[in-house]
Amino acid sequence: MFGFLKKSNITDEEAMGKFQKGDTKCFDLLLGRHSKGVYRFIYRMVGGNIMNAEDILQEVFIKVSENRMNYSKDKKFTAWLYRIARNHTIDFLRKESYRMHSSLDKNIGNDEGANVTYLELVKSDDKTQDEQVHSNMVREQLFEKMKGLKDEYREVFILREIEGLKFDEIAVITDSNVNTVKSRHRYAFKELRELLLSTGFFDEYKKTGEV
Amino acid sequence: MDIKQFEEMIIDYFEDNLSAFEKSSFEERLNNSEECRELLEQYRSIREVSASDQDLTPPGEVLERISEHVKQSVRQEKKSIYERWFKFPVLAPVFAVAIIAMLWISAGEDYLKNKNILPESERSASSEFRSDYKASARKLNQKVAMPEEELQDKEVDKVQAAGKRERKDRVSTSVPTPSAFLKKKQEYTAQSAEGDYMGEFASAPLRQETENKDLQKGVKSDDLLTENNEEFADLKEAGRDNANEEKPKYESQVTDSDKGALKSETVKSSGTIGSSYSRNATTTSSISPSERVEISKGYRKELNEIVTMQHKGDCEDSLERSQKLLEADPEPSVSIKTDLYVTQGACFMELEQYDNALAVYEKAKELTPHKSHFFNGRIKEVYIKQAK
Numbered sequence: 001m002f003g004f005l006k007k008s009n010i011t012d013e014e015a016m017g018k019f020q021k022g023d024t025k026c027f028d029l030l031l032g033r034h035s036k037g038v039y040r041f042i043y044r045m046v047g048g049n050i051m052n053a054e055d056i057l058q059e060v061f062i063k064v065s066e067n068r069m070n071y072s073k074d075k076k077f078t079a080w081l082y083r084i085a086r087n088h089t090i091d092f093l094r095k096e097s098y099r100m101h102s103s104l105d106k107n108i109g110n111d112e113g114a115n116v117t118y119l120e121l122v123k124s125d126d127k128t129q130d131e132q133v134h135s136n137m138v139r140e141q142l143f144e145k146m147k148g149l150k151d152e153y154r155e156v157f158i159l160r161e162i163e164g165l166k167f168d169e170i171a172v173i174t175d176s177n178v179n180t181v182k183s184r185h186r187y188a189f190k191e192l193r194e195l196l197l198s199t200g201f202f203d204e205y206k207k208t209g210e211v
Numbered sequence: 212m213d214i215k216q217f218e219e220m221i222i223d224y225f226e227d228n229l230s231a232f233e234k235s236s237f238e239e240r241l242n243n244s245e246e247c248r249e250l251l252e253q254y255r256s257i258r259e260v261s262a263s264d265q266d267l268t269p270p271g272e273v274l275e276r277i278s279e280h281v282k283q284s285v286r287q288e289k290k291s292i293y294e295r296w297f298k299f300p301v302l303a304p305v306f307a308v309a310i311i312a313m314l315w316i317s318a319g320e321d322y323l324k325n326k327n328i329l330p331e332s333e334r335s336a337s338s339e340f341r342s343d344y345k346a347s348a349r350k351l352n353q354k355v356a357m358p359e360e361e362l363q364d365k366e367v368d369k370v371q372a373a374g375k376r377e378r379k380d381r382v383s384t385s386v387p388t389p390s391a392f393l394k395k396k397q398e399y400t401a402q403s404a405e406g407d408y409m410g411e412f413a414s415a416p417l418r419q420e421t422e423n424k425d426l427q428k429g430v431k432s433d434d435l436l437t438e439n440n441e442e443f444a445d446l447k448e449a450g451r452d453n454a455n456e457e458k459p460k461y462e463s464q465v466t467d468s469d470k471g472a473l474k475s476e477t478v479k480s481s482g483t484i485g486s487s488y489s490r491n492a493t494t495t496s497s498i499s500p501s502e503r504v505e506i507s508k509g510y511r512k513e514l515n516e517i518v519t520m521q522h523k524g525d526c527e528d529s530l531e532r533s534q535k536l537l538e539a540d541p542e543p544s545v546s547i548k549t550d551l552y553v554t555q556g557a558c559f560m561e562l563e564q565y566d567n568a569l570a571v572y573e574k575a576k577e578l579t580p581h582k583s584h585f586f587n588g589r590i591k592e593v594y595i596k597q598a599k
Contacts, residue, residue, distance in 0.1 A: 022285055022288075022289060024285050027278070027281050028278050032274075035274055036267075036268055036269065040264065044264070051584060053269075054270065055585070057277075058273060058276065058280075061281070062277065065284060065285070135263070139260050142257065142260050143264070157261070161257075161258060161261040162262065164262075182222075186222050189221070189222060189254060190218065192257055193254065193257060196257070201256075205256040
C-alpha cells in the first residue's frame with residue numbers, strides 16, 4: 001500500500017506541510033517511511049510486547065494527525081515524530097509500569113537455548129532456518145537484557161544504535177542536551193555489556209559467524 | 212591509559228570523534244592489550260546485533276487502520292467547515308440582509324447623532340449601550356476561549372467538550388440582541404424608578420431556561436449558572452451605572468443581595484469534590500464538569516492503588532476494591548473500567564480462578580472492541596494455563 005509512496009522525492013518536512021493543508025496521501029507517505037522505525041523503537045522500549053507496541057504506534061500517528069497544525073517546517077520531522085513516540089511510550093511505561101503481564105509473544109522459556117519467541121521462530125528470509133534461529137536467539141538475548149536498563153539509557157541506546165539517529169536529534173527528542181545524551185549512550189553500553197557477560201552472549205555471537 | 216579510560220573512549224572511537232592524538236594512543240593500547248581487544252570486540256558485537264534488528268515491521272492492517280482513521284478525520288474536519296457555511300445556502304441572503312440592516316442602523320444612528328437630531332438622553336443611552344454591549348460580549352468571548360490545560364485523560368476531554376458546547380450555547384442564549392438589550396434597559400430604568408431594582412436581573416427565568424437546557428443535554432452545571440449570573444452582572448452593572456444618579460440608596464442593597472445569591476449558588480455547587488466516589492444517585496445529576504474532572508482524578512488514584520495491591524499479591528483486596536470502583540456512582544470512564552477488568556483478570560489468574568478471568572476479559576473486550584486483539588491474547592493465555 002505504502003511502497004510506491006516511499007519512492008517519492010518529497011522531503012518529510014514538505015510532506016508534512018502538504019498534510020497540514022489536508023493532503024492525506026502525504027500522511028500515508030510519512031506513515032510508510034517512518035512507521036517501521038517508530039514501531040521498532042516502541043517495541044523495544046515496551047520490552048517486546050507486540051500488542052502494546054501496536055496500540056502505541058496507532059496512538060502516535062493519530063496524534064501526529066491531530067497535532068499537525070502545531071508542527072512548523074523549520075523543525076526536523078523525524079525529531080518531532082520520535083519525540084511524540086517517545087513521550088507516548090514513556091507515559092505508557094509510567095502508567096502501566098509493567099502491570100500488563102507477559103503475553104503470548106513473550107519468551108517461550110527461560111531455559112538456555114530456548115530464549116527465542118514464537119514469532120521470531122516462524123519468521124524466515126534467505127537465511128537457513130538454523131542460522132535464523134541462532135541469530136535470533138543472540139538478538140533476543142541482547143534485547144532481553146536491554147529491558148534491565150533504565151528508561152533514559154534504553155531510549156538513547158535504541159534511537160542511536162537501532163534507529164541510527166544523530167546525537168543532536170536524540171537530544172531534541174529526549175528533551176536533554178547532547179552531552180547528557182552521549183554520556184547516557186556510554187552508560188547504556190557499559191551496563192549492557194555487564195548484564196550480558198553472565199549470559200554467554202559474547203560466545204554465542206562468535207558462533208553466529210561460524211554457523 | 213588504563214582500561215577504564217580505554218572503555219570510556221570506545222564509543223567515541225566507533226563514532227570517529229577522537230582527535231588524532233587520542234586515536235593513536237587508543238590504537239596503541241589496543242595493539243598491546245588482549246583485554247582491551249576483547250572489550251572492543253564485546254562493544255562491537257552489541258553494536259552489530261542491535262543494528263541487525265531491522266526486520267521488525269508493524270502489521271499492514273495496523274497501518275491501514277491508522278491511514279483510514281486519519282483520512283476519515285481529515286474528511287470530517289473539511290466537511291464540518293463546509294457544512295457550517297454552505298449546508299444551508301438559504302441562510303446566506305438572510306445573513307446578508309442582517310449585516311446590511313446592522314450597518315444601516317449603525318450609520319443612521321451616527322447620522323442622527325451628528326445632526327443632533329436625537330435628544331441628548333437617547334444619544335448617551337445609545338453610545339452607552341454600544342460600549343456596554345461590546346464590553347459584555349468581549350468578557351463572554353474571553354470565557355469561551357478560557358484554556359483548561361489541566362484536563363488530561365479522555366474522560367476529561369469529553370467533559371471539556373461538553374463544557375465548550377455549553378459555553379457556545381450560552382453565548383448564543385445569554386447575549387441579548389441589541390434591541391432586547393435596549394428594551395431591558397428601559398424596563399430596568401422604569402423598575403429602578405419604582406424601587407424594584409432586582410426585578411429583571413434576578414434572572415430567574417434565564418437560570419431556569421439554562422438549567423432546562425443543561426438537563427436536556429444530560430449535563431447540569433451549577434458552575435455554569437454561576438458564570439451566567441456573572442455575565443448578567445455585567446449587564447446589570449451597565450444599568451446600575453445609569454441608576455446611580457437616580458437611586459443611589461439601592462446600590463448597596465442590590466450588591467449585597469446579589470453577592471449573597473451568587474455565594475449561595477457557589478456553595479451549592481461545591482461539596483465533596485473528588486473526595487469520595489460513592490456519591491448518591493441524587494447528587495450525580497448536579498455534577499459540574501470541573502467536579503467530574505476531580506472525580507475522575509480520584510478514580511485514577513484509586514485505580515493505581517488497586518493495581519499496586521495486585522502487584523503486591525494482595526489479590527482478594529484488590530478484587531474487592533476494584534469491584535467497588537466498578538459499581539461507583541458516577542460511573543467510571545471506559546478506560547478506567549477496562550483497566551479495572553484487566554487488573555481483575557490478572558488477580559483471577561493469580562488465584563487460578565480461570566472462569567472468572569475469562570468473564571472479566573470478555574467484559575473488557577465488549578467495552579473496548581478496538582482492543583479486542585489484546586484481550587484475545589489474554590483469553591488464549593487463560594485457556595493455555597487452564598489446560599496445563
